[in-house]
Amino acid sequence: MLYQITNKKQLSENVFQMDVVAPLVAQARKAGQFVIVSPDAETGERIPLTIAGADPEKGTIRLIFQRVGKTTALMAEIPEGGTLGYVAGPLGRPTHIETFGTVVCVGGGIGVAPLLPIATAMKEAGNKVISILGARSKELLILEEEFTALSDQIVIVTDDGSYGRKALVTEPLKEICAGAPKPDLAVAIGPTIMMKFCCEVTREYAVPTQVSLNTIMVDGTGMCGGCRVEVGGQTKFVCVDGPEFDGHQVNFDLMMRRMNAFKDLEKRALEQYYKEHKCKIGLDRK
Amino acid sequence: MPTNPEDLNRDEQQACLQQLLDKLAKDRYAIAPQPMPAQDPIKRRRTMTEVALGYTETQARLEALRCLQCANAPCMEGCPVRIRIRDFIAEIARGEYGAALAIIKENSLLPAVCGRVCPQEVQCQERCTVGKKFKDVNMSVSIGRLERYVADLAQGGGQTPAVAPPTGKKVAVVGSGPGGIVVAADTRRAGHDVTLFEAFHKPGGVMIYGIPEFRLPKAIAQQEIDVLKKMGVKIVCNFIVGRTRTIEQLMKEDGFEAVYIGVGAGLPKFMGIEGEHLVGVYSANEYLTRANLMRAYEFGKGSDTPITVSKNVAVVGGGNVAMDAARMAVRLGAENVYLVYRRSEAEMPARVEEVHHAKEEGVIFCTLQNPKRILGNADGHVVGMECLRYELGEPDESGRRRPVAIKGSEFVMDVDTVIVAIGNKANPLIQQTTPGLEFNQWGNIVVDENCRTSLKGVYAGGDIVLGAATVILAMGQGRIAAQAINADLAPPT
Numbered sequence A: 001m002l003y004q005i006t007n008k009k010q011l012s013e014n015v016f017q018m019d020v021v022a023p024l025v026a027q028a029r030k031a032g033q034f035v036i037v038s039p040d041a042e043t044g045e046r047i048p049l050t051i052a053g054a055d056p057e058k059g060t061i062r063l064i065f066q067r068v069g070k071t072t073a074l075m076a077e078i079p080e081g082g083t084l085g086y087v088a089g090p091l092g093r094p095t096h097i098e099t100f101g102t103v104v105c106v107g108g109g110i111g112v113a114p115l116l117p118i119a120t121a122m123k124e125a126g127n128k129v130i131s132i133l134g135a136r137s138k139e140l141l142i143l144e145e146e147f148t149a150l151s152d153q154i155v156i157v158t159d160d161g162s163y164g165r166k167a168l169v170t171e172p173l174k175e176i177c178a179g180a181p182k183p184d185l186a187v188a189i190g191p192t193i194m195m196k197f198c199c200e201v202t203r204e205y206a207v208p209t210q211v212s213l214n215t216i217m218v219d220g221t222g223m224c225g226g227c228r229v230e231v232g233g234q235t236k237f238v239c240v241d242g243p244e245f246d247g248h249q250v251n252f253d254l255m256m257r258r259m260n261a262f263k264d265l266e267k268r269a270l271e272q273y274y275k276e277h278k279c280k281i282g283l284d285r286k
Numbered sequence B: 001m002p003t004n005p006e007d008l009n010r011d012e013q014q015a016c017l018q019q020l021l022d023k024l025a026k027d028r029y030a031i032a033p034q035p036m037p038a039q040d041p042i043k044r045r046r047t048m049t050e051v052a053l054g055y056t057e058t059q060a061r062l063e064a065l066r067c068l069q070c071a072n073a074p075c076m077e078g079c080p081v082r083i084r085i086r087d088f089i090a091e092i093a094r095g096e097y098g099a100a101l102a103i104i105k106e107n108s109l110l111p112a113v114c115g116r117v118c119p120q121e122v123q124c125q126e127r128c129t130v131g132k133k134f135k136d137v138n139m140s141v142s143i144g145r146l147e148r149y150v151a152d153l154a155q156g157g158g159q160t161p162a163v164a165p166p167t168g169k170k171v172a173v174v175g176s177g178p179g180g181i182v183v184a185a186d187t188r189r190a191g192h193d194v195t196l197f198e199a200f201h202k203p204g205g206v207m208i209y210g211i212p213e214f215r216l217p218k219a220i221a222q223q224e225i226d227v228l229k230k231m232g233v234k235i236v237c238n239f240i241v242g243r244t245r246t247i248e249q250l251m252k253e254d255g256f257e258a259v260y261i262g263v264g265a266g267l268p269k270f271m272g273i274e275g276e277h278l279v280g281v282y283s284a285n286e287y288l289t290r291a292n293l294m295r296a297y298e299f300g301k302g303s304d305t306p307i308t309v310s311k312n313v314a315v316v317g318g319g320n321v322a323m324d325a326a327r328m329a330v331r332l333g334a335e336n337v338y339l340v341y342r343r344s345e346a347e348m349p350a351r352v353e354e355v356h357h358a359k360e361e362g363v364i365f366c367t368l369q370n371p372k373r374i375l376g377n378a379d380g381h382v383v384g385m386e387c388l389r390y391e392l393g394e395p396d397e398s399g400r401r402r403p404v405a406i407k408g409s410e411f412v413m414d415v416d417t418v419i420v421a422i423g424n425k426a427n428p429l430i431q432q433t434t435p436g437l438e439f440n441q442w443g444n445i446v447v448d449e450n451c452r453t454s455l456k457g458v459y460a461g462g463d464i465v466l467g468a469a470t471v472i473l474a475m476g477q478g479r480i481a482a483q484a485i486n487a488d489l490a491p492p493t
């Protein structure tokens, strides 16, 4: 059945993985692309999620998402065998994959999920892949196995030191950039603030850096302009011009402000949802 | 006046007839134009339900009697799809509403839509002899309202058009706006196997996501979609042509022999001024999509899509889209809504009726003003908009007088939301993914007079060809494209 969840797993306290039936998307998708999904076709909000993987034979795509607001909370509630309201895609321009040489892939938090297909494609194209994965603590780290399997070298860091090195991803990134030979390309995906600081590091060492931006979106096809960002002083639309951009050109400060556009409304919606559903997740989570 | 024609020679007969007609015409001129009943302006500021309520039967017949039945029917020339206006109005005057609708349907598939949203005052009604006689287009016969009247009467009871026996040929229609709907209907009628692809989760194009409920109820567009379904058109939503499948794949792998591209205008334009990235600045497309398609006005009560709750809103622009956004902002609870336009009201491209309704609803018109920059606070939220005052100078290429900024006239408008409604550029998605398809310098698809593109078997129409157009023009092109498709797919004779 279209949009049926054939497989669902909880990867950490707030991160879920699901395989969803969307055969045409599974066939067409390339690394770096995303879909617009909604838990309910009538009332749901449209949210963008990266396609973390696909099985064209089974006709399924893999989504990995973090429960942050109402829509992702609703999706987390749908059981295996249930269906999503809809899935539309693949959207965005695919990642530019070629043999660059050495590629450092930096993933923070949930950003590790969208990084996986890109790292995989980079490896398949014959690059040496060095991965740096970061999380707030051990329980929140995801996809370690997958990255270990594909990377030539892997560094894991946690904010609290509960696993791997106690550091932010920028530390090992700086060391790698300072080393010889320096990497040919960096790919950084994670919270906006993390991408901003990664770009400051790589700019210093003149390592070209791709970032994947996760702005607010509505249609995902270039119609609404809600996803606009400033890149190289020009207005770009993340859904049709991106989602990947030259990180050294992105105005992250403007972007971070825009991301908070609906913060208060969204918080209210989530609180109301939890109140009405007295749900097991509880409101005490950060 | 002698009444027995036998007593008169031919010239005298003619003169007599003319006299009679003139007398009748005077009587017709004496009938007052029928006003459109509308919801109370104060009450409607807070409801999404339709503003214009539609004629009563008496009003419709009176209005129809105002038509002089001109021999040359100049009104027809003003209608892009050449509806036989004089004849359908004659049927209404007679009370034959079904017959009237049948005449309209010969040329227009969506009378309930066009009757509501056509810019009649610059099309059919502009040419009307009655309006000309009074030198006032507002005195013209209300052709659109009459069209709406007969379409609404038949609501739901309309017949599903007959479909010819299967031809075994597959037609893909990309985009479910008015153009796409017409192509789907007309090619399906010819017996082709038709699939309509739509990127959004609901079909209907701008009629669903752009034009607000209070001006065009969603149920009307939905009815047209339902008719397509009954005719056996397959409707596939959440399908982005170019991404989910390319046009080439549809033709080479999926067996479609003809593809119509009706993807509409895309990419909203921004002004390129400081502060446009602040929180609280929307394109009209985003604002209206959130409000209409996603029903953000029911946020927290059946809809999960948020929209800023604003106190003071500035809408920049002077077209229909700007009016819709301003009137939507009123309904979403804003206290003050300012419409900021750099020319004067006379140059506004919006429909007169819309301007009128917006004013009634309390939208404050700030003409001859234009934003210079948008001001934000430390959190990046809009707190004001700096504007310049303008005056009208010499006419420009468009013939309209060019607005010129008055030096040193800066002032700050106290607003927390800015909606930019200054038009769209063409969406690049089809261009990015369809090699060989010819586009002009603005990114619009190039077509010949039959809506054929540079690629064999590929047709296009509507906003993606015309730039920003109208429902009826998109529909008209759909008609032409469907004729070309049907001709090209017909077996050789």
Ligand SMILES: Cc1cc2nc3c(=O)[nH]c(=O)nc-3n(C[C@H](O)[C@H](O)[C@H](O)COP(=O)(O)OP(=O)(O)OC[C@H]3O[C@@H](n4cnc5c(N)ncnc54)[C@H](O)[C@@H]3O)c2cc1C
Residues within 6 Å of the ligand: A034, A045, A047, A048, A049, A050, A051, A064, A065, A066, A067, A068, A069, A070, A071, A072, A073, A110, A113, A114, A213, A214, A215, A216, A217, A243, A259, A260, A261, A262, A263, A266, A267, A270
């Ligand atoms: C191209 C693209 C790909 C993405 N891929 C993934 C993915 O693979 N996995 C994943 O978990 N998320 C991904 N995101 C982010 C995801 O879309 C948001 O987390 C989601 O929209 C939140 O919806 P919500 O209703 O649950 O939360 P909301 O109620 O909308 O938001 C809750 C909180 O999250 C913040 N927030 C809102 N939108 C975003 C956003 N776009 N990014 C980060 N924080 C946000 C809000 O400010 C708010 O504080 C992607 C975004 C984009 C643009």
Ligand SMILES: Cc1cc2nc3c(=O)[nH]c(=O)nc-3n(C[C@H](O)[C@H](O)[C@H](O)COP(=O)(O)OP(=O)(O)OC[C@H]3O[C@@H](n4cnc5c(N)ncnc54)[C@H](O)[C@@H]3O)c2cc1C
Residues within 6 Å of the ligand: A221, B117, B118, B119, B174, B175, B176, B177, B178, B179, B180, B197, B198, B199, B200, B203, B204, B205, B206, B207, B210, B211, B212, B239, B240, B241, B242, B262, B263, B264, B265, B288, B320, B321, B324, B429, B430, B461, B462, B463, B464, B468, B469, B470, B471, B472, B474, B475
């Ligand atoms: C707010 C607003 C008010 C307006 N008011 C009026 C009015 O009063 N009177 C009037 O005559 N006109 C009005 N117009 C203009 C009118 O709506 C358009 O000219 C008309 O709808 C164009 O029709 P179209 O056939 O080109 O398709 P559109 O209605 O533009 O629809 C195109 C459809 O294609 C879909 N699509 C886009 N890309 C893809 C893709 N790659 N794959 C699949 N589907 C895709 C879109 O999601 C959309 O549903 C208004 C427009 C707006 C935005």
Ligand code: SF4
Residues within 6 Å of the ligand: B078, B079, B080, B081, B082, B083, B085, B108, B114, B115, B118, B119, B120, B123, B124, B125, B143, B144, B147, B472
């Ligand atoms: S379709 Fe539009 S232009 Fe044509 S007659 Fe009707 S209202 Fe007038």
Ligand code: SF4
Residues within 6 Å of the ligand: B066, B067, B068, B069, B070, B073, B074, B075, B076, B085, B086, B089, B127, B128, B129, B130, B141, B143
């Ligand atoms: S021009 Fe006016 S009066 Fe004459 S036929 Fe048309 S609608 Fe009637």
Ligand code: FES
Residues within 6 Å of the ligand: A216, A217, A218, A219, A220, A221, A222, A223, A224, A225, A226, A227, A228, A237, A238, A239, A240
């Ligand atoms: S999401 Fe609407 S333009 Fe990008």
